[in-house]
Amino acid sequence: ESPESSAVSQKQPTTADWLMSQTRHRPQVAIICGSGLGMLADTLKCQDSFAYSDIPGFPQSTVQGHAGRLVFGELKGKTCVCMQGRFHMYEGHSLCKTTFPVRVFKLLGVETLIVTNAAGSLADSLQPGDIMIIKDHVNFPGLVGLNPLSGPNDDKFGPRFPAMSGCYDKGLRCLALDIAKQLGVASLMQEGVYAMVGGPNFETIAEARLLHRLGVDAVGMSTAPEVVVATHCGLRVFGLSLITNKVVKSYEDSESVNHEGVLEVGRLRSHTVQQLVTELISRMEINNNNTINTAV
Numbered sequence: 001e002s003p004e005s006s007a008v009s010q011k012q013p014t015t016a017d018w019l020m021s022q023t024r025h026r027p028q029v030a031i032i033c034g035s036g037l038g039m040l041a042d043t044l045k046c047q048d049s050f051a052y053s054d055i056p057g058f059p060q061s062t063v064q065g066h067a068g069r070l071v072f073g074e075l076k077g078k079t080c081v082c083m084q085g086r087f088h089m090y091e092g093h094s095l096c097k098t099t100f101p102v103r104v105f106k107l108l109g110v111e112t113l114i115v116t117n118a119a120g121s122l123a124d125s126l127q128p129g130d131i132m133i134i135k136d137h138v139n140f141p142g143l144v145g146l147n148p149l150s151g152p153n154d155d156k157f158g159p160r161f162p163a164m165s166g167c168y169d170k171g172l173r174c175l176a177l178d179i180a181k182q183l184g185v186a187s188l189m190q191e192g193v194y195a196m197v198g199g200p201n202f203e204t205i206a207e208a209r210l211l212h213r214l215g216v217d218a219v220g221m222s223t224a225p226e227v228v229v230a231t232h233c234g235l236r237v238f239g240l241s242l243i244t245n246k247v248v249k250s251y252e253d254s255e256s257v258n259h260e261g262v263l264e265v266g267r268l269r270s271h272t273v274q275q276l277v278t279e280l281i282s283r284m285e286i287n288n289n290n291t292i293n294t295a296v
């Protein structure tokens with residue numbers, strides 16, 4: 001992956017420069033929308049939007065429920081950029097491509113990254129429609145060396161061996177729980193551990209039982225690589241999993257999960273997720289000193 005990661009990282013400044021020449025927005029917050037959660041972009045005011053296919057260097061979305069648009073705009077006094085559609089490893093993208101936008105966001109001056117995803121629940125306390133605040137993750141591809149930071153380290157972005165403890169900001173997690181109470185949706189929300197698996201197939205029953213025993217609360221096919229790259233370059237991260245299904249853990253259970261059902265729960269909960277993210281952005285503090293010098 002090294003030659004490719006170098007080629008990909010050379011494109012990021014070009015992409016960032018192109019975007020800055022096309023929009024006057026200078027985002028402080030970036031949002032990555034999970035499956036069925038693209039409506040988060042609709043809340044942005046004074047929008048400038050770009051199809052991924054029109055942005056130099058940008059990968060393309062191939063998954064239903066991921067529109068493939070980058071939307072800039074204002075939300076409650078903060079400038080935001082929103083990815084309507086993310087990139088997954090199972091689409092055939094290398095990990096440095098799936099995380100390409102995160103470094104572009106850093107180059108645009110973004111300070112805080114909000115990641116959202118659709119996930120299946122393993123914890124008995126999490127039901128479809130619930131919203132899990134991600135407290136920590138298990139990056140299964142990362143544990144076996146499939147890591148977007150593999151290859152030569154780009155010291156401009158961060159250190160060779162970045163710490164990942166505390167990668168989901170505690171202050172933002174507390175703020176989100178507070179907001180949930182205010183909005184009257186606290187009963188839908190709890191913190192938990194997200195695990196990324198490679199996909200695209202959903203889990204076997206034996207895999208589901210294994211994940212449950214390991215202490216995983218929700219499982220999905222994204223997010224962890226984005227968070228690794230964001231933490232490496234010093235972005236503050238907040239993550240939400242919308243629980244779209246229970247992962248089947250019993251051989252007696254005849255139900256099975258499908259992507260349509262995942263998207264449907266996204267549609268049903270879109271308003272609540274939107275309210276939470278809007279309030280969080282409104283109430284978060286921004287430092288505004290997050291630019292890095294890429295002129296070597």
Ligand SMILES: O=P(O)(O)O[C@@H]1C[C@H](O)[C@@H](CO)O1
Pocket residue numbers: 033034035063086088116117118119199220221222223258259262
């Ligand atoms: O982009 P996310 O992680 O929300 O997408 C989840 C995982 C798969 O891509 C898909 C399965 O329905 O939804």
